[in-house]
Amino acid sequence: MARRSxxxxxxxxxxxxxxxxxxxxxxxxxxxxxLHPQWLAWLVQDTAALPVEVPAEVKAAxxxxxxxxxxxxxxxxxxxxxxxxxxxxxxxxxxxxxGGCEALGLGAWLQTQMTEGALV
Amino acid sequence: xxxxxxxxxxxxxxxxxxxISEAQExxxxxxxxxxxxxxxxxxxxxxxxLFRCAHTVKGSAGIFGLDRxxxxxxHVETLLDKLREGQIDLTPALSTLLLQCNDxxxxxxxxxxxxxxxxTPEAAAERAALVERLQxxxxxxxxxxxxAGSAPATGPPPASPPxxxxxxxxxxxxxxxxxxxxxxxxxxxxLMNYVRGLGSVANLVCDIAAVPPLDQLDPxxxxxxxxxxxxxDASRVEIEGAFSFVRDDCVLHVLEPGATPGxxxxxxxxxxxxxxxxxxxxxNKQTKAKQRDAAPAHAATVAAGAAAAIGDDGRFIRxxxxxxxxxxxxxxxxxxxxxxxxxxARQTRQGALIEANAQISRLIEEIRNGTLQLxxxxxxxxxxxxxxxxxxxxxxxxxxxxxxxxxxxxELDKSVVERIADPLMHLVRNALDHGLEQPAERVAHGKxxxxxxTLSACHESGSIVIRIQDDGRGINRERVLARAWERGLVExxxxxxxxxxxxxxxxxxxxxxxxxxxxxxxxxxxxxxxRNIEALRGTVMIYSDPGEGSxxxxxxxxxxxxxxxxxxxxxxxxxxxxxxxxxxxIESRSSVSTPDARGRRVVELRGRVLPVLSVRTLxxxxxxxxxxxxxxxxxxGSHSYGVMVDVLLGQHQTVIKPLGRMFRSLRGMSxxxxxxxxxVALILDVNSLGEFAAGxxxxxxxxxxxxxxxxxxxxxx
Numbered sequence: 001m002a003r004r005s006x007x008x009x010x011x012x013x014x015x016x017x018x019x020x021x022x023x024x025x026x027x028x029x030x031x032x033x034x035l036h037p038q039w040l041a042w043l044v045q046d047t048a049a050l051p052v053e054v055p056a057e058v059k060a061a062x063x064x065x066x067x068x069x070x071x072x073x074x075x076x077x078x079x080x081x082x083x084x085x086x087x088x089x090x091x092x093x094x095x096x097x098x099g100g101c102e103a104l105g106l107g108a109w110l111q112t113q114m115t116e117g118a119l120v
Numbered sequence: 121x122x123x124x125x126x127x128x129x130x131x132x133x134x135x136x137x138x139x140i141s142e143a144q145e146x147x148x149x150x151x152x153x154x155x156x157x158x159x160x161x162x163x164x165x166x167x168x169x170l171f172r173c174a175h176t177v178k179g180s181a182g183i184f185g186l187d188r189x190x191x192x193x194x195h196v197e198t199l200l201d202k203l204r205e206g207q208i209d210l211t212p213a214l215s216t217l218l219l220q221c222n223d224x225x226x227x228x229x230x231x232x233x234x235x236x237x238x239x240t241p242e243a244a245a246e247r248a249a250l251v252e253r254l255q256x257x258x259x260x261x262x263x264x265x266x267x268a269g270s271a272p273a274t275g276p277p278p279a280s281p282p283x284x285x286x287x288x289x290x291x292x293x294x295x296x297x298x299x300x301x302x303x304x305x306x307x308x309x310x311l312m313n314y315v316r317g318l319g320s321v322a323n324l325v326c327d328i329a330a331v332p333p334l335d336q337l338d339p340x341x342x343x344x345x346x347x348x349x350x351x352x353d354a355s356r357v358e359i360e361g362a363f364s365f366v367r368d369d370c371v372l373h374v375l376e377p378g379a380t381p382g383x384x385x386x387x388x389x390x391x392x393x394x395x396x397x398x399x400x401x402x403x404n405k406q407t408k409a410k411q412r413d414a415a416p417a418h419a420a421t422v423a424a425g426a427a428a429a430i431g432d433d434g435r436f437i438r439x440x441x442x443x444x445x446x447x448x449x450x451x452x453x454x455x456x457x458x459x460x461x462x463x464x465a466r467q468t469r470q471g472a473l474i475e476a477n478a479q480i481s482r483l484i485e486e487i488r489n490g491t492l493q494l495x496x497x498x499x500x501x502x503x504x505x506x507x508x509x510x511x512x513x514x515x516x517x518x519x520x521x522x523x524x525x526x527x528x529x530x531e532l533d534k535s536v537v538e539r540i541a542d543p544l545m546h547l548v549r550n551a552l553d554h555g556l557e558q559p560a561e562r563v564a565h566g567k568x569x570x571x572x573x574t575l576s577a578c579h580e581s582g583s584i585v586i587r588i589q590d591d592g593r594g595i596n597r598e599r600v601l602a603r604a605w606e607r608g609l610v611e612x613x614x615x616x617x618x619x620x621x622x623x624x625x626x627x628x629x630x631x632x633x634x635x636x637x638x639x640x641x642x643x644x645x646x647x648x649x650x651r652n653i654e655a656l657r658g659t660v661m662i663y664s665d666p667g668e669g670s671x672x673x674x675x676x677x678x679x680x681x682x683x684x685x686x687x688x689x690x691x692x693x694x695x696x697x698x699x700x701x702x703x704x705x706i707e708s709r710s711s712v713s714t715p716d717a718r719g720r721r722v723v724e725l726r727g728r729v730l731p732v733l734s735v736r737t738l739x740x741x742x743x744x745x746x747x748x749x750x751x752x753x754x755x756x757g758s759h760s761y762g763v764m765v766d767v768l769l770g771q772h773q774t775v776i777k778p779l780g781r782m783f784r785s786l787r788g789m790s791x792x793x794x795x796x797x798x799x800v801a802l803i804l805d806v807n808s809l810g811e812f813a814a815g816x817x818x819x820x821x822x823x824x825x826x827x828x829x830x831x832x833x834x835x836x837x
Contacts, residue, residue, distance in 0.1 A: 032339035080333035105324035
């Protein structure tokens with residue numbers, strides 16, 4: 001993997017809050033096609049403005065359906081953020097999302113992505 | 121089993137025949153695979169297919185509570201498993217043992233048909249003896265195991281003792297899904313849940329290393345891979361079965377319990393399995409390459425065979441033969457009715473109606489072809505059954521024989537295939553027994569010690585030709601003739617032409633074998649063979665060069681039900697020729713030449729003399745011959761002849777109806793058909809007419825020499 005650290009990101013003018021990304025009810029192969037460009041846009045526009053130390057928030061409470069394709073998209077998002085030296089923070093993952101991660105052996109991964117906002 | 125309800129019982133009663141027929145097929149493929157394996161020992165694909173077959177039999181026998189089958193198959197399976205894992209090698213002795221076990225299995229399955237068949241003590245003892253030998257063979261593996269440690273790291277560890285069946289064992293599964301997994305509608309998530317159903321999953325790790333960042337991701341491509349431990353008492357086949365839908369585009373490794381050597385154990389604990397994957401992929405490639413190197417020559421044939429055996433699942437629908445037959449019967453009626461409608465339509469002279477009818481006729485023809493196709497089966501299945509016969513017979517006779525099958529994909533009607541199997545079996549045995557010599561004798565005659573027997577099939581002008589060819593000693597004409605004189609088949613001292621001498625071996629009560637073996641030589645075979653073949657509207661010819669070998673040629677119609685016919689009229693009667701035997705039609709005058717005593721004439725066709733028959737004379741039709749006639753040129757076998765008819769009525773889809781008992785003895789007729797108008801047309805048998813035209817058929821009062829002589833006589837007339 002290409003681990004290019006982008007520590008030299010633009011000095012942030014510190015607007016601390018970017019719009020969190022809200023996960024849809026259906027996070028499956030049927031929706032990944034349309035979600036991908038949206039998330040990409042969010043990644044490029046919204047999170048880029050954030051200071052590096054502020055995690056990119058994803059609201060995950062609404063997820064009602066999930067499959068491997070959906071989870072892979074989430075993984076991919078996390079990886080893209082990681083490449084940009086950022087962290088993903090998944091907030092309040094729904095039972096379905098937790099279950100899906102568990103089933104794919106991503107339980108530990110999900111935990112790591114939640115620790116920051118573990119209060120919820 | 122004891123708590124079986126009536127519903128269960130009735131289900132089993134209904135499903136049992138299907139199980140039996142399926143099990144028989146599995147047993148058949150087991151045999152084929154075993155035989156193929158003899159040529160390509162160590163072929164992993166074959167071994168896997170072999171194991172699957174045995175496993176399927178065991179599994180489905182279990183459903184039906186056929187405990188004897190299950191218990192016995194279990195032992196076979198155990199041995200096959202060892203073979204597959206490379207712990208033992210397939211020796212000829214082992215192969216024979218497995219073939220014998222397969223026979224035993226076949227008997228057991230046949231017994232399952234009748235639930236009341238008691239297990240006789242002899243049968244049980246025989247089985248026990250086989251089981252003992254199986255266990256001995258399998259047990260031997262454990263001793264030999266460590267020595268066979270040449271297997272690469274992917275191979276199972278040779279030393280691992282098989283855990284007792286039934287206890288949960290921890291397998292290690294490593295799977296990398298192909299990029300198209302999602303697009304093919306597969307969800308690894310659901311699959312993992314399914315795998316959980318097999319047992320308890322420990323250490324499931326998702327390898328996310330291959331997932332690209334969002335900006336490089338095609339969201340519909342799958343980049344996931346997993347490592348997991350699975351505690352289950354399921355077999356390898358069951359575990360691999362979980363991945364059967366993604367098998368084609370995933371890299372799957374299922375490691376035997378206890379197979380995990382040190383490094384893999386560490387990898388299990390690691391959070392990222394990237395190393396394993398890379399290693400596994402590399403090893404996988406290596407193994408494949410190794411297989412390729414090991415058997416380059418066999419690769420193509422074996423792969424084809426194995427692919428056929430493995431890929432068969434789900435591509436076939438089992439249909440009862442009589443249902444198919446009733447459809448074909450109805451179709452026959454439909455063809456007749458269609459022809460009738462077309463005739464009426466033509467009489468109305470309404471263009472639109474005629475056109476509509478023509479359209480219907482075309483569709484009927486397509487349905488006809490399609491439906492008949494359903495009955496077509498490749499003859500290879502029947503052929504390959506002989507592999508075993510040849511193997512065992514040759515061994516019994518102490519002969520070395522290489523058996524070759526050519527054109528196994530040639531298709532013909534199922535009912536023909538079924539009825540040709542027995543005659544073929546006899547001919548094959550005959551060739552082995554009488555045709556091919558002992559190795560020493562062969563070498564003495566300057567031939568290679570290994571005899572060659574070829575069974576081939578091909579399509580030839582609307583019929584199928586099956587040839588059985590050997591390179592043995594050929595047929596001794598003097599001995600045949602002497603025997604024929606002795607048996608009174610030919611008048612003493614009369615020497616018929618060479619080709620007729622050979623035909624004598626098809627006469628009833630003829631056998632030249634000096635030593636009667638239990639294989640052939642009872643002299644009841646060849647005439648039965650000929651009768652069976654003739655009952656199928658086929659012919660059998662024999663060719664032989666002394667010292668060089670002999671060739672038997674069987675010519676059979678493709679189907680027994682419907683033919684494309686060529687309809688002709690003579691006087692008020694209608695006759696049909698099989699269209700494929702019609703070469704051309706020439707115009708002629710009835711006065712061109714004078715008929716001989718049997719109503720035969722000759723015409724000149726492109727500088728060659730063509731014998732011509734008159735249907736009118738042959739069947740004594742009392743109508744006046746028109747001045748202008750047509751001569752239909754027919755090709756039968758290697759020669760041609762003409763048949764004089766009054767009018768040509770064109771192509772006709774002919775549904776063959778057998779002739780009534782009264783007409784069985786009628787020469788030159790093979791059947792009848794009902795025309796659209798309701799009239800009956802007789803179907804001419806081109807082969808027997810051809811023999812008549814060539815002068816081969818005995819005619820009262822006049823002796824013709826032979827084929828060629830007959831022509832000359834005619835010309836002189």
